[in-house]
Amino acid sequence: MTAAGPAGPDGAVRGGLRGAFGGLTTRGRSFLAAGLAAAVCAYVLGQPDLLRVGLLLAALPLVCVTVLYRTRHRVTASRRLSPQRVAAGAEARVRLRMDNVSRLPTGLLMLQDHVPYVLGPRPRFVLDRVEPGGKREVSYRVRSDLRGRYPLGPLQLRLSDPFGMCELTRSFSAYDLLTVVPRTEPLPAVRLAGEAPGYGEGRHHSLAQVGEDDIIPREYRYGDDLRRVHWRSTARYGELMVRREEQPQQARCTVLLDTRAEAYESGGPDSSFEWAVSGAASAVTHMLERGYAVRLLTDTGDTLPGDGGDGYVAPGHEAADTAGLMMDALAVVDHSEEAGLGRAHDVLRAAGGEGLLIAFFGDLDEAQAELAGRMRRRSGTAVAFVRDVGGGGARGSAGSPDAGGLGGAGGSGGVADAVRLLQEAGWAAVPVRPGDSLAALWRHAARGVGAVAGGGTTGFLGGWS
Numbered sequence: 001m002t003a004a005g006p007a008g009p010d011g012a013v014r015g016g017l018r019g020a021f022g023g024l025t026t027r028g029r030s031f032l033a034a035g036l037a038a039a040v041c042a043y044v045l046g047q048p049d050l051l052r053v054g055l056l057l058a059a060l061p062l063v064c065v066t067v068l069y070r071t072r073h074r075v076t077a078s079r080r081l082s083p084q085r086v087a088a089g090a091e092a093r094v095r096l097r098m099d100n101v102s103r104l105p106t107g108l109l110m111l112q113d114h115v116p117y118v119l120g121p122r123p124r125f126v127l128d129r130v131e132p133g134g135k136r137e138v139s140y141r142v143r144s145d146l147r148g149r150y151p152l153g154p155l156q157l158r159l160s161d162p163f164g165m166c167e168l169t170r171s172f173s174a175y176d177l178l179t180v181v182p183r184t185e186p187l188p189a190v191r192l193a194g195e196a197p198g199y200g201e202g203r204h205h206s207l208a209q210v211g212e213d214d215i216i217p218r219e220y221r222y223g224d225d226l227r228r229v230h231w232r233s234t235a236r237y238g239e240l241m242v243r244r245e246e247q248p249q250q251a252r253c254t255v256l257l258d259t260r261a262e263a264y265e266s267g268g269p270d271s272s273f274e275w276a277v278s279g280a281a282s283a284v285t286h287m288l289e290r291g292y293a294v295r296l297l298t299d300t301g302d303t304l305p306g307d308g309g310d311g312y313v314a315p316g317h318e319a320a321d322t323a324g325l326m327m328d329a330l331a332v333v334d335h336s337e338e339a340g341l342g343r344a345h346d347v348l349r350a351a352g353g354e355g356l357l358i359a360f361f362g363d364l365d366e367a368q369a370e371l372a373g374r375m376r377r378r379s380g381t382a383v384a385f386v387r388d389v390g391g392g393g394a395r396g397s398a399g400s401p402d403a404g405g406l407g408g409a410g411g412s413g414g415v416a417d418a419v420r421l422l423q424e425a426g427w428a429a430v431p432v433r434p435g436d437s438l439a440a441l442w443r444h445a446a447r448g449v450g451a452v453a454g455g456g457t458t459g460f461l462g463g464w465s
Contacts, residue, residue: 020168028166110124111155217241254348255359293312385429388415
């Protein structure tokens with residue numbers, strides 16, 4: 001929630017009382033002109049009664065401007081956005097609250113909040129007179145089919161006096177940010193890691209000790225069993241050291257998102273690039289729910305949200321904010337100018353260790369498909385969703401999961417060749433046609449992992465089972 005205090009508006013500080021006279025309405029200017037004309041005529045003609053009438057006509061708009069100028073410093077505004085992070089296509093509610101902190105009632109208030117055009121029309125409200133110490137609350141909804149980060153505000157408040165002599169616009173400086181994250185699709189709880197050790201249900205344990213010389217001690221922590229104190233290391237380091245217990249290795253997963261501009265042809269909420277971003281967001285959410293430590297990697301070699309560590313986000317309540325940062329990063333990710341996947345390949349090959357690799361590729365030529373094939377570690381499991389950017393079919397076509405045929409068999413020659421090269425490199429590669437369901441492709445990828453692990457890649461290439 002953001003708030004603007006009585007002295008917060010930019011216009012009140014910069015314009016001053018002189019700028020307030022610019023808010024005179026046509027009626028106020030007419031009264032002022034009539035009063036000045038009457039005063040001049042009274043002076044020329046020597047009519048004191050006409051002079052009094054002229055002074056009254058001229059003083060009325062001046063008094064209204066002065067009172068209204070002082071009143072506008074005594075109104076505060078606040079905005080509450082719920083929620084601040086919303087999926088594309090979902091609605092968020094914005095609540096505005098106006099408080100009159102002065103001892104005088106306000107006149108008619110007209111509110112206008114600035115919102116980007118993709119969120120809908122600018123909301124406008126008319127509030128009746130607010131009593132001293134009173135408050136008014138209004139709300140409106142915003143919705144966007146395009147992911148991104150959108151500012152809401154600043155709020156503009158138009159004040160008017162009861163006689164309609166003056167209207168002043170007050171602009172508050174506070175604003176909020178609405179983050180529209182990609183749509184996520186619930187994925188089935190299938191096993192993608194096969195029987196390989198180190199992740200998923202097949203995770204193995206790291207032994208704390210094999211022999212007396214292989215003990216890896218750590219610092220003593222409050223509550224540790226004193227029977228685990230390693231006295232030789234304690235003497236060496238000068239502080240209590242204990243033996244490490246046998247601990248399971250953390251299941252790890254890397255989600256690779258291909259953002260190359262040349263790999264995608266169209267734009268918009270239904271484009272192939274948006275499908276890939278949504279798929280990456282769904283995979284990140286699903287793997288975190290399954291207990292994996294997840295890293296999001298792009299073709300530029302950058303990890304999102306770029307925390308400076310190894311890039312992995314551990315599951316659990318403590319990492320919920322960091323996982324939200326990953327979704328925020330996906331909300332604003334855009335096309336890159338990279339010509340290939342070389343940087344992502346270098347990051348994956350230099351990282352070492354084992355883990356599940358899930359990739360969402362755009363268009364792959366033969367060279368990039370071979371390079372992507374080398375990203376998979378020899379003992380790791382890798383799943384690729386290759387988007388057929390040239391395909392024009394819809395759901396239920398020969399290449400979709402619902403039709404019972406493999407997209408690579410009925411798709412364009414480019415994606416079929418890329419899928420074949422990836423599968424020959426040990427990937428469980430799945431072609432994607434327009435309209436395909438990610439959940440159905442996810443199930444098929446799990447069957448492909450089993451086929452690759454069992455050496456049955458030929459059957460996986462042949463079609464959907």
